[in-house]
Amino acid sequence: DQQVKQNSPSLSVQEGRISILNCDYTNSMFDYFLWYKKYPAEGPTFLISISSIKDKNEDGRFTVFLNKSAKHLSLHIVPSQPGDSAVYFCAASRVHTGNQFYFGTGTSLTVIP
Amino acid sequence: NAGVTQTPKFRVLKTGQSMTLLCAQDMNHEYMYWYRQDPGMGLRLIHYSVGEGTTAKGEVPDGYNVSRLKKQNFLLGLESAAPSQTSVYFCASRTGNTGELFFGEGSRLTVL
Numbered sequence: 001d002q003q004v005k006q007n008s009p010s011l012s013v014q015e016g017r018i019s020i021l022n023c024d025y026t027n028s029m030f031d032y033f034l035w036y037k038k039y040p041a042e043g044p045t046f047l048i049s050i051s052s053i054k055d056k057n058e059d060g061r062f063t064v065f066l067n068k069s070a071k072h073l074s075l076h077i078v079p080s081q082p083g084d085s086a087v088y089f090c091a092a093s094r095v096h097t098g099n100q101f102y103f104g105t106g107t108s109l110t111v112i113p
Numbered sequence: 114n115a116g117v118t119q120t121p122k123f124r125v126l127k128t129g130q131s132m133t134l135l136c137a138q139d140m141n142h143e144y145m146y147w148y149r150q151d152p153g154m155g156l157r158l159i160h161y162s163v164g165e166g167t168t169a170k171g172e173v174p175d176g177y178n179v180s181r182l183k184k185q186n187f188l189l190g191l192e193s194a195a196p197s198q199t200s201v202y203f204c205a206s207r208t209g210n211t212g213e214l215f216f217g218e219g220s221r222l223t224v225l
Contacts, residue, residue: 002155009153034213034214036214036216041218041219042219043117043205043217043219046214089155089156099144099161099163100161100171101158103148103155103157105153106155
């Protein structure tokens, strides 16, 4: 059973606008969440993370929001750039008791110039 | 720094053949992982290791074996390849209980 879900397989956004990628999880024990970006023929690269003690984390154009009660997190990219076109995976883990990272199925973002 | 290096990058096997994928990391990370990526399935954990000499099963371990004889290396073996094992395989490593995963570039395996 998929513990981390990304229900939107794809998203298209105009350059300069905001991109919002969503992720839901089912296991309330997860306490560490990450977003990865993947270009074709490359390995995923780490983008941003958030601990469950926070509800927001920012890094430049990227902001991750966590809603623990809804078991939902989102990644906001503002402003979106053509170079942001990639597949984005969210992942979840239990920091102190688990060694496994559970990944969603990914959302393919296309930023249109 | 090379980071996480996977070899080979591409391989074609016939059903029933065996092979080993090698993952090497030069970051002195304790934890190492093998994932497979399939269309519509995301990244699924095959096996992982929390230190030299240790291994553990992930979500989809059947048909695979692993070994971590040296801290920097994590080997993934297919004893008798099946077409269902056609996939892109990613190795990753991380340090300690916190911190993100660092991934290799992937190994594309096709089983005919």
